[in-house]
Amino acid sequence: MKIASVIVDVPAKQTDKTFDYLIPEQWSDIIQPGTRVVIPFGPRNIQGFVTEIKSESDFNNLKAIIEPMDLEPVLNHELLNLGDWLTEHTLCFKISAYQVMLPAALKAKYEKKIKISSGAAVNDLAPILHPFFQKGRTLSWDEALQFGIVPALKKETENGLLEVHYEVKERIKKKKLKFVRPLLSAAELTAEIAKMTGRQVKQKEVLTYFVLYHEPVELKKLLSDLSISASTVKSLVEKKILIEEDMEVYRDPYLNRTFERTKPLPLSEAQKAAISPILHSIEKGEHEVFLLYGVTGSGKTEIYLQSIQNVIEKGQEAIVLVPEISLTPQMVNRFKGRFGDLVAVLHSGLSAGEKYDEWRKIHRGEVKVVVGARSAIFAPFENLGIIIIDEEHETSYKQEEMPRYHARDVAIERARNYNCSVVLGSATPSLESFARAQKKVYHLLTLPTRMNNQALPSVEIIDMREELREGNRSMFSRKLFEKLKERIERQEQSVLFLNKRGHSSFVMCRDCGYVMNCPNCDISLTYHRAGGQMKCHYCGYESLVPKRCPECSSEYIRYFGTGTQKVEDELGKILPEARVIRMDVDTTGRKGSHERLLKEFQEGKADILLGTQMIAKGLDFPNITLVGVLSADTMLHLPDFRSSEKTFQLLTQVSGRAGRHELPGEVIIQTYSPEHYSVELAGTQDYDLFYNREMMVRKTHRYPPFYYLSLITVSHEELLKAVKETEKIVAFIRSQLSNETVILGPSASPIPRINNRYRYQCLIKYKREPNLIRTLKTILDQYQKDTKSGLQVSIDVNPFILM
């Protein structure tokens, strides 16, 4: 009998290896590497992934696989190997690596149930258990706990009257619809019609229908189209003329939408020059990484589309990654418009079932292109021809939970496996990518000008300290106010952008400035409008907003939204005639409201669009001629070495929203630190200069791209333990790594306490450290093995945020 190596669904150090199982003869054709299986593991049944089929095992008494969960493997050979790569590079468990590659719907659900043994009767049981097992009922373990009857159950289990069953269930069912199709040929149907009596009018009608359309039809549709009842169909089914069948259908989120088909647009000279090396590498089937550096509005998307066109014509597939927030209908339209049904879309707005169905389209090879957010990088294609990452610099490509992967790294790894190219596109490339392009590791392609040579908007930086000195205490500079007024008179549109740290709101006392903090974590609570509650994002603590400030008893305690509410109020005072649409977490909470608000703005139902980060992306409306950034520097002073880079990218991004069409655009940036180079250079839209300046800073402070980083976070309930243990780790790492490597710590984490656990960290900066992964693994092994110390150690290789 064949043997399968299985990775079991238990994310723990001790089980992070394969377990061997016998493959029952009846499943031997189906069970292959990549198939999910149900296996007995200890006393229970759980899910596992087959990684290998072999004929021998080092173990003697192998158990057998209970059953496969798939008819086709869900992971192909390449993805199984990619799992190994992920495990190695992010130091995660194998099972976590496989799970992250699949839609959540494929994660198993476990149920523990108590059933009466065959041959035993309800009356044999202890009397208190009688009500729970009447009429063959089963009892779930949760219910057993609730009713406090576990000891009684245990006793009867030992007596052999009850049995414990461990069930592994699918999370989502495939959606099925009833279809009807003819069993006979058209000619035979005609003969049947002739045989029928005059009374069988409806049946004749149905058969006539099938003579004309000899195809399966959804039962519901047939009934309503011919306005007949189910009994008519039923009698034809009984006569074996028709047959009813269940057919799998997809939950298609874009089902009732039509996409205007587009044709490839003629390319500008610059675009031609940029696309030609990409097409060349597609043709040759070479692995290369391109950095497509093109200012906003320079036509990057058309380059993506035409590259993909070539890939499809070659019979290959394409993955396009887009940041979640810019995965707007506008973006989807462009791809669906060009490639129609060959496109699958994966983003967080879809339900688990919809995501699963989109995934299945890819898995079955029914689509050739997937457009999606970060996790779409794992799309189960078998013949990838290109991977495109738009807005390559976006931080959302880094996953902040285990496995902490960066989609860019995964993309390059997958592309290497398929010998295909990666295109990284950005108007403000990450320093890492641009540095690699400079070093010729990546192939740099530039689109220096906007389409049709549209001028970049003129940007003016306003020093808000100056405004204050001259007596203007409002949040609008006089200049911005003037310009806004002007736009309203000219019936043009403006976008106001509030650059707030974080996307959330907090609760603050307006008298003493006291901010409501989580009692368990050193972080402010987030205000949720629903129920007027404050919640902690890290530990889940909840409480109502107090009526009075706990510090000074003032009643002026109120929530500070993203600040947009306040801006809207003030706008109402100074420009009462302006129609404003506000977009923030509060107004876009519900599904689809994001889209709706943008549509209203596009239709000219408002003069001003006011919002946070989320409006910085993808907005491309012809009538926007003014962009105002209310506070450019709120992000600048965060304790993060990337804060300058982020500020520059964001300001440049927002500025690009203005004047993308015929009307020229203007940008006003208000700031308290106009002399800071990231603000100043965003003003002149000078990426190259910014790059040089920032590279010098990174070099002196030994940050990426000059050094790689790894971050170890240690947490414990006692502050002292956390510090001490971090100290130990620091010492150990020092002893293992080279002298050129910088090891910082122990230092308190930027969030020093989460869920009553103190957090200390150690930051490693290194250039070349072949021993690093091994050293980090040793540390993890140590702490994952012993769970009693109460210490938790987590490691982020190449962290994005140092938290």
Add this chain to the structure above:
DNA sequence: AGCACGCCGACT
């Protein structure tokens, strides 16, 4: 992660 096995304190 679960779960069983096992070795010590407070109860019928």
Add this chain to the structure above:
DNA sequence: GTCGGCGTGCTC
């Protein structure tokens, strides 16, 4: 003497 606390170690 037994029930049950959770410490320890295993799951092919």
